[in-house]
Amino acid sequence: MFSMILRAIIFFISSLAVLSAQDAYASAEDHPGVSRYKGATLRNTGVIHYQKVLVPVNVVPGTEGTEGTELIEVIGKITAHGYKLEGNKSTFEVGLNYKQVVEKLGAVLLVDCVNKLCGYEPLRFYWRSWAHYNSLVVDDNDENTRFLVAKRTTDKGDFYYQWVITNVYDGIIGIEQTIIEPEELLLNQVSVNNSTSIQAVQTTLKAEREDIEGSHDHPVISRYKGAYITDYRQREFENVHIPTGIAVNEVVPAITVEGKSTTIGYNLSNSQSTLQIYQNYLTALKAANFDILFSCSLVTCGHALLDDLYTSKTEQYRFNPVETNNDADSDFRLISAKLTASNKTILLIIAIEGALTSNDINKISVDIVEKSEMNTTKVIIDPQYLNDEIMLKGRVVLHGLNFAFNKSQLLPSSAESLRAITKYLALHPKQHFYVVGHTDNVGSYEINTQLSNARAQSVIEELIALKVDKSRLTPIGIGPVSPKVANSNDANKAENRRVELVLQ
Incomplete structure (x- = not known):
């Protein structure tokens, strides 16, 4: 339960703008639905799309740990902002303004508590969360820290709002707000060519950085739109292991295939959740008639799946930039698949590792093998x-x-x-x-x-x-x-x- 709450708070203890009931102060940087508190200074902001999170919707006052916390699972667009408010305000006064925001939104207040009366300390999980970049705003959790969660039901779905209000130091209030909006999954970000005619084709997708020199996408499967290549390796012939399940006693059930291998590592903005990246690859592979051999997400992948797949030290960095020694509760997802067409067989692995913080980035590794026999005609004898x-x-x-x-x-x-x-x-x-x-x-x-x-x-x-x-x-x-x-x-x-x- 602790890790579930931790994952929930990953996207909840950051924040955004606030509306003072007495006098709203809007900015182009604020969320269009809620402005900042008058006089507040925006310190940080972040957005992630189609992310699955756990929302605290009820707490039992006086309970320790996570015993009295009720959580629900929500998927949507998450917008987080962090503000600094000067002027000798109290968390009590700012909290009352946020309660008026809830009324103005026509929302229902689900949680309104202070410090230990919340059933657990909200900021206890903050330091290990995706919203860690807001640490300049909320860097303490004193007895006056206020925690609010609200829900607004619309014809587009349920919106959730969360605020953390705390005394940073005398005369300074830190305000963090997270807004979760219903959002449809963005598909068609990955394309697959189920024709196994292999030619080196460079894509023209836009990305934050240039691909490393000498690299290009594999012609069978494109990059996720907006990604760029950080690692590239191609071997004319080698043994490639394709996992078909999770490791048991550090042994991964796998298919071993000989042939031409291509391993490509990508970086991608953390504005895309691993769930969305995973669903795009899975949908594209199925549409191209690949057989899905194995797929897993988060804890279902077990521990160190890729690390256990290859035991040789020479393969230690095969899946860069994805970490092979992933924790059991890390934001990790994997797909392995196979396609046989035109008397050719292609097998592949898609490994995805989510950004740990807002300053981090998503990582993707694509490992493809085109089954073949070794070409030994390069060495001739006479x-x-x-x-x-x-x-x-x-x-x-x-x-x-x-x-x-x-x-x-x-x-x-x-x-x-x-x-x-x-x-x-x-x-x-x-x-x-x-x-x-x-x-x-x-x-x-x-x-x-x-x-x-x-x-x-x-x-x-x-x-x-x-x-x-x-x-x-x-x-x-x-x-x-x-x-x-x-x-x-x-x-x-x-x-x-x-x-x-x-x-x-």
Whole structure:
């Protein structure tokens, strides 16, 4: 309950303008529905759209903690202002003026209490709230702090008003007001292209800052309008983990996909709530026929979901600027989805982290993988290369031999390398070789040893089919026991999965 109230106060203990019943004083900076108190100075203001909050609508005097507090959930536009009022006014006098504002609005006063009679101290939660930027206005919670909440029912929905009035120091009053207005969800802020033809296309969306150099949106899914790119990484081939549920004992259920990956980090103004950002992405993905594999919001995401998804230190900052070690009650949301079309498969993660304060900013990370097989044609072998390596080292890695995933079957893309090996063996008919299979360290020793031996045997069988004398070749599988490099990341593991010719 404490965290629920805390989240409610995140958008409630900031404020706006006030109408003095005796003499209103309006300003262009004030909320159009309520002016500032005469003589008050505006110190700070903030707006956030389509935000879900908890509104205190009843308190039981004298109760401690949160026992006597009744809360309701409200979604809408939140406008907050903070004012400083000089002139030796009392919180009692200012509070009476606000009660007259409630009457003028035709609203119902739900809460009117002072300090501990409120059932809990309103400012107890203030310092950890989204409205923390108003700290120059309300920096104390004395026995005269007044707390008011009102509700006005209209044909457009219910409006809620909240005021915190306190003595900052002698002769200075701090006034904070929050107004929550009913608001429809703003959609169509994200677009998805369900054609999987991949081309680099730069969007022309406006943002507060320029994208980092060399970055651009992925052609499958746009940025949220107004966002700008802060982090960008693209890899031609790697293993990408797509979560399908929350972590259990720090293990995240996930799909692992191999292919081209693109990870993009965005910043976005805190005027958009994470709920609105989340709903836009979710709506756009569904409209483009993506299958939603998993989605979660706030506490339903658990703790450190992204942090537990990858255990390698090299992936520690994969989802920048989104924090991977999110608290269980943080403003965090996530979507994972999959699309299969035109014989291509795309999987993605959308991670959203909300601004902690008004001076902070929303963060979004989009992680996309286009499922594919590794392109190994960039390294070619020829008879001269094989001869040079064998003369120098007594062995050579047979680049270009490609196997089906976790199997010993050679793929058709291996044909060019097999022809080169055959030509070399024909040029050196007296040489005999061990054909040695290697694996990475994923899986058991027994399985890896069997797989590496089977792959070595498959290479020999293909060479025999190309008229190489069987007696010249001996298959050996040593699994993971002789890595070229440490098995510390996916790229290194790929290098360790190999077949070598070793001169006898």
